[in-house]
Amino acid sequence: xTIDFYWRLPSHGCHGSLRDTAYDRGDxxxxxxxxxxxxxxxxxxxxxxxxxxxxxxxxKAAESVGFIGGLIPSFPNTDDPWVISPLLAxxxxxxxxxxAFQPGFLNPxxxxxxxxxLQRATGGRTVFNIITGGGGPSQLWWxxxxxxxxxxxxxxxxLDVFKGVWGGEGxxxxxxxxxxxxxxxSPLLAxxxIPEIWxxxxxxxxxxxxxxxxxxxxxxxxxxxxxADKFARVKARTAALGGEQKCAxxxxxxxxxxxxxxxxxxxxxxxxxSPERRQRARGGPTDSVGAARQQALRPSDAxxxxxxxxxxxxxxxxxxLRGGPALGIVGSxxxxxxxxxxxxxxxxxxxxxxxxPHLEEAYRVGEEVLPLLGRNAGALLQAAx
Amino acid sequence: xxxxxxxxxxxxxxxGRSEPGARQSGLFRDVRPATLNRYDYYAQVAQAAAxxxxxxxxxxxxxxxxxxxxxxxxxxxxxxxxxLIPEFPASAGSAVYAAKQAVSFQxxxxxxxxxxxxxxxxxxxxxxxxxxxxxxxxxxxxDEFLTVARGxxxxxxxxxxxxxxxxxxxxxxxxxxxxxFPKVFLQGESEEAxxxxxxxxxxxxxxxxxxxxxxxxxxxxxxxxxxxxxAIEFGLIQPVLARDDAVDARRDAERAGFPDAAIVGTxxxxxxxxxxxxxxxxxxxxxxxxSSLEEAYRIGQHVLPRFRALTERVTAAA
Numbered sequence: 001x002t003i004d005f006y007w008r009l010p011s012h013g014c015h016g017s018l019r020d021t022a023y024d025r026g027d028x029x030x031x032x033x034x035x036x037x038x039x040x041x042x043x044x045x046x047x048x049x050x051x052x053x054x055x056x057x058x059x060k061a062a063e064s065v066g067f068i069g070g071l072i073p074s075f076p077n078t079d080d081p082w083v084i085s086p087l088l089a090x091x092x093x094x095x096x097x098x099x100a101f102q103p104g105f106l107n108p109x110x111x112x113x114x115x116x117x118l119q120r121a122t123g124g125r126t127v128f129n130i131i132t133g134g135g136g137p138s139q140l141w142w143x144x145x146x147x148x149x150x151x152x153x154x155x156x157x158x159l160d161v162f163k164g165v166w167g168g169e170g171x172x173x174x175x176x177x178x179x180x181x182x183x184x185x186s187p188l189l190a191x192x193x194i195p196e197i198w199x200x201x202x203x204x205x206x207x208x209x210x211x212x213x214x215x216x217x218x219x220x221x222x223x224x225x226x227x228a229d230k231f232a233r234v235k236a237r238t239a240a241l242g243g244e245q246k247c248a249x250x251x252x253x254x255x256x257x258x259x260x261x262x263x264x265x266x267x268x269x270x271x272x273x274s275p276e277r278r279q280r281a282r283g284g285p286t287d288s289v290g291a292a293r294q295q296a297l298r299p300s301d302a303x304x305x306x307x308x309x310x311x312x313x314x315x316x317x318x319x320x321l322r323g324g325p326a327l328g329i330v331g332s333x334x335x336x337x338x339x340x341x342x343x344x345x346x347x348x349x350x351x352x353x354x355x356x357p358h359l360e361e362a363y364r365v366g367e368e369v370l371p372l373l374g375r376n377a378g379a380l381l382q383a384a385x
Numbered sequence: 386x387x388x389x390x391x392x393x394x395x396x397x398x399x400x401g402r403s404e405p406g407a408r409q410s411g412l413f414r415d416v417r418p419a420t421l422n423r424y425d426y427y428a429q430v431a432q433a434a435a436x437x438x439x440x441x442x443x444x445x446x447x448x449x450x451x452x453x454x455x456x457x458x459x460x461x462x463x464x465x466x467x468x469l470i471p472e473f474p475a476s477a478g479s480a481v482y483a484a485k486q487a488v489s490f491q492x493x494x495x496x497x498x499x500x501x502x503x504x505x506x507x508x509x510x511x512x513x514x515x516x517x518x519x520x521x522x523x524x525x526x527x528d529e530f531l532t533v534a535r536g537x538x539x540x541x542x543x544x545x546x547x548x549x550x551x552x553x554x555x556x557x558x559x560x561x562x563x564x565x566f567p568k569v570f571l572q573g574e575s576e577e578a579x580x581x582x583x584x585x586x587x588x589x590x591x592x593x594x595x596x597x598x599x600x601x602x603x604x605x606x607x608x609x610x611x612x613x614x615x616a617i618e619f620g621l622i623q624p625v626l627a628r629d630d631a632v633d634a635r636r637d638a639e640r641a642g643f644p645d646a647a648i649v650g651t652x653x654x655x656x657x658x659x660x661x662x663x664x665x666x667x668x669x670x671x672x673x674x675x676s677s678l679e680e681a682y683r684i685g686q687h688v689l690p691r692f693r694a695l696t697e698r699v700t701a702a703a
Contacts, residue, residue, distance in 0.1 A: 086458035105482035140553035
């Protein structure tokens, strides 16, 4: 058994440290004395470097320590993964580009052509993280006015069409959201492999859609029992439909030589937050079921970092330090590896890991944590059986 | 304004070239991996255009071949100077999302993207693409598409409720809004196409045609744009074939089945004919010939310097 480990490419900006909420890597924040690269040289002149150079450095670092690829997130203020991936395609060798996108924003036939082209450009290194949730006012920002359950219906149809045209010419489809008459990719494009599909979403509508089309069901980290239940449910539901679903977790790590050093880093990060920042990070209205579950995990009025420890090596305050999920793993290299082993034993088939800052932590996790994996998994797997 | 020359990188031309599936086995030991492929050829064409001082590349939308946008991005970082103008269908999807992709490309490439939008084909061809917008609404869709794309780039909050697109509380924030929106290139010779360009295009590209016919188009569009309170730049997609001597040029043109509107002749002839077009008001020249790599070198090396020498006087007079 092998497990796929992805790293994250921070298309949403990159902090130089967990203790600092400023995006001082690259040009995310206005260029100032602290974030000199990329953008301006010492004379204040444009030096030709761009944020993609920073992302490229992270991709190459992750590739060289053995990560299979990287997730490129998609939010309103991110650089778009459909652009980042081909820009970096020829500068990497084995690194897979996991493109996060909401299917409703693209015509599925056009998306299939783009994907097959990217497969040709990369030698089959394209992976999808299909997002359907989000919701609330942010969907209207994107120009999308469909309701939550309709969006899952649309995602299902999008993937019907996407896979259908990939099957070759002569494909017709008459759905509620999409219709194609006698279409299909040309043989040149259709011979590429359909990208692996990772799927997110915790609602019933999401699980139904995932059961039909997803290769991996992707979840944010939740308390381990809760996560194991969810994975078991997803796998059972898919099996009932005659399919096989793999499960994956996206999780941030703070891994250090000792547990004390890891918690000291988290504590410093927490104590660097202003009260306003803590307030703001509590989250706005959403119809994302996953986001609501995360919000429920953390006390809304924590004044000390250790009030947010929800289990050994599990800290629920990551979303205060940056956007995204609340729960992450904190510990020594051995402890981090043991927690990941435990997740494997409880049904996790793949991971998307991340750490701040992304470049240095790719090396740290890749060199110090990944090689320790599997020491506990065997015993845990036996125990599970 | 200065004249811009682009080389056409047509993903459907020379289709077997560098395609791993088209390799012939033979006596020689072939060590080429599958990853040495068509994209290396695209990169070579781009480098040829860069080395021979073209200003950019134009990549037409070819539904059966590689997606132009993916190709443009895949080669962008190998040619640090060239502008890249991939053509994409108006049915690509959300205008907000397309604008977001454009802005990302602009950010990472120092604003080298051009936006060429095409209304791809008659209704059966569009139905194959999952595009069922009625024929008489196609131009209105492009109009809305651009209104939304430019709107979310320039304003925040941006609201729009149209027939094809809808946005509420939209608009890009830092750092996405720090770059310029790409220049918009549209095409078409119909009355509706010209009227649309008068309203929303930055550059209108015409298909190659006799100069007398082109002059009428230019005057019509110029007048329409003036009435809309705008100025449009004019361009041309022009097949060319240039050789050391005229006999060779004619022979190679016949061999290749060049279209009637192609400019065929000696390096000096071709440069002179292009300069005539510049005198008629054209400022954007998309030059095209198969095989793209060799011809890019030839045109770039022999025709462009002559063309530039002739048009320095044209642009100075204008």
